[in-house]
Amino acid sequence: MASVSEMYDVTWEEMRDKLRKWREDNHRNSEQIVDVGEELINEHASKLGDDIWIIYEQVMIAALDCSRDDLAWTCLQELKRQFPGSQRVKRLAGMRLEALEKYEDANKQYDSILQDDPTNTAARKRKISILKAQGKSAEAIRELNEYLEQFVGDQEAWHELSELYINEHDYGKAAFCLEELMMTNPHNHLYCEQYAEVKYTQGGLENLELSRKYFAQALKLNNRNMRALFGLYMSASHIAASPKVNATVKKANVKYATWATNQINRAYQLAGRGTKENKCSVKAVEEMLESITMS
Amino acid sequence: MSIKLTTQAYCKMLLHAAKYPHCAVNGLLVAEKQKEKKKDSHSTPILCVDCIPLFHGTLALAPMLEVALTLIDTWCKENKYVIAGYYQANERTKDFRPNQFAEKVGARIAENFSEAAMIMVDSTRFTMGCYEPILTIYDHHENKWKCRDCNADCFEDWCEAQKITSALLEGRSYESLIDFDNHLDDLRNDWTNPEINKSVLHLC
Numbered sequence: 312m313a314s315v316s317e318m319y320d321v322t323w324e325e326m327r328d329k330l331r332k333w334r335e336d337n338h339r340n341s342e343q344i345v346d347v348g349e350e351l352i353n354e355h356a357s358k359l360g361d362d363i364w365i366i367y368e369q370v371m372i373a374a375l376d377c378s379r380d381d382l383a384w385t386c387l388q389e390l391k392r393q394f395p396g397s398q399r400v401k402r403l404a405g406m407r408l409e410a411l412e413k414y415e416d417a418n419k420q421y422d423s424i425l426q427d428d429p430t431n432t433a434a435r436k437r438k439i440s441i442l443k444a445q446g447k448s449a450e451a452i453r454e455l456n457e458y459l460e461q462f463v464g465d466q467e468a469w470h471e472l473s474e475l476y477i478n479e480h481d482y483g484k485a486a487f488c489l490e491e492l493m494m495t496n497p498h499n500h501l502y503c504e505q506y507a508e509v510k511y512t513q514g515g516l517e518n519l520e521l522s523r524k525y526f527a528q529a530l531k532l533n534n535r536n537m538r539a540l541f542g543l544y545m546s547a548s549h550i551a552a553s554p555k556v557n558a559t560v561k562k563a564n565v566k567y568a569t570w571a572t573n574q575i576n577r578a579y580q581l582a583g584r585g586t587k588e589n590k591c592s593v594k595a596v597e598e599m600l601e602s603i604t605m606s
Numbered sequence: 607m608s609i610k611l612t613t614q615a616y617c618k619m620l621l622h623a624a625k626y627p628h629c630a631v632n633g634l635l636v637a638e639k640q641k642e643k644k645k646d647s648h649s650t651p652i653l654c655v656d657c658i659p660l661f662h663g664t665l666a667l668a669p670m671l672e673v674a675l676t677l678i679d680t681w682c683k684e685n686k687y688v689i690a691g692y693y694q695a696n697e698r699t700k701d702f703r704p705n706q707f708a709e710k711v712g713a714r715i716a717e718n719f720s721e722a723a724m725i726m727v728d729s730t731r732f733t734m735g736c737y738e739p740i741l742t743i744y745d746h747h748e749n750k751w752k753c754r755d756c757n758a759d760c761f762e763d764w765c766e767a768q769k770i771t772s773a774l775l776e777g778r779s780y781e782s783l784i785d786f787d788n789h790l791d792d793l794r795n796d797w798t799n800p801e802i803n804k805s806v807l808h809l810c
Contacts, residue, residue, distance in 0.1 A: 512668040582793035595680035
């Protein structure tokens with residue numbers, strides 16, 4: 312089988328840089344990481360210098376995702392040898408046990424980390440992940456709430472909690488989590504847009520109006536967020552169609568929905584040069600426009 | 607009353623699940639619109655000819671699902687299709703029962719198409735070789751979802767489906783599969799997946 316460097320005509324430096332980019336962006340493209348990382352480790356280990364340790368960690372986690380226990384074990388041994396007694400490596404050993412579904416042993420591993428260092432957030436989060444993997448959502452939610460009382464600034468945790476709540480259809484609490492995230496990240500258009508989606512799903516006129524405002528806010532922060540644009544259209548047209556609103560509100564929302572439809576239309580024109588699928592989407596959008604102007 | 611799947615429909619469903627093994631995924635199944643209702647049409651199985659992968663990750667939010675249903679509905683009308691089913695693969699491998707969300711979407715589809723089916727993917731039996739069908743099919747009976755065993759009879763041609771799905775999985779075709787989420791990230795991404803359709807045809 313051809314090597315990655317042969318197939319894609321890349322140098323080992325480019326492979327190393329790609330791995331760094333995936334690390335920084337937190338991509339979970341595990342198969343690619345394993346392909347690139349394994350070759351880098353096997354062929355170019357000596358050239359990587361100190362980078363090799365973080366690459367071992369990255370490749371190990373990706374290997375667990377791909378059921379490559381052989382590769383994960385190799386990486387783990389190298390890291391154990393270089394960093395004996397490290398909590399970070401202990402956590403990786405725990406993750407390997409998780410991948411093998413040996414949850415009791417994994418928990419023991421994490422408990423031992425927490426005995427030495429009760430503030431070790433990584434170990435606590437892994438324990439919560441185990442609950443999630445076992446389908447114990449209620450317990451995971453409880454533990455995560457307790458964790459956040461102590462570590463109130465952990466954004467990853469707030470986001471995870473919002474997802475857990477969404478899966479339990481507890482949209483009110485999910486919204487609360489996203490509000491925390493929006494407060495600390497006012498320029499993040501994704502949090503705004505997700506909050507709007509949750510509010511929309513909750514339903515009811517007040518929530519729809521809130522959702523429309525936050526879709527609009529997301530668009531202000533990033534005018535190319537298609538979800539926000541579609542969301543603005545959907546929420547505004549639902550509000551306009553509601554029997555509970557007065558004529559002024561209805562008129563305003565028809566205006567918002569029309570504006571959104573035109574923007575959507577424009578976006579599709581820019582994207583597709585008359586491909587068949589795009590023609591259908593454009594047609595659907597035109598129908599959407601007709602439906603609001605008629606009501 | 608029962609639905610059958612073509613190779614293309616089954617293939618794309620499994621490729622979608624394979625592309626995001628760590629996420630829940632869902633999507634729609636479409637069938638060709640029947641010309642007129644024959645007297646004993648319940649004996650002719652509905653053939654699901656294609657599959658539209660929708661989302662991965664957090665499934666249970668309404669707005670984008672509504673957008674997808676609207677756009678796909680228009681596309682169906684253009685192509686004389688009808689939305690005939692919904693599939694879902696849960697985030698946890700061992701969790702292959704339909705949840706509240708799946709039932710809701712299924713019911714919504716059943717409003718427009720009485721013989722709609724809900725399909726759950728059983729990831730515990732998902733292998734590269736695809737030696738057995740890994741779906742559980744649910745039919746809508748009197749507001750309840752009734753489980754039906756899925757075997758080779760549920761496919762237009764199981765041998766072909768098995769062979770081609772396995773080949774595409776080996777070839778990592780799932781890397782180029784586009785779902786509606788990918789489309790929303792970049793409108794140029796085509797959720798009808800013409801390239802994968804071509805690959806399926808090519809292997810037939």
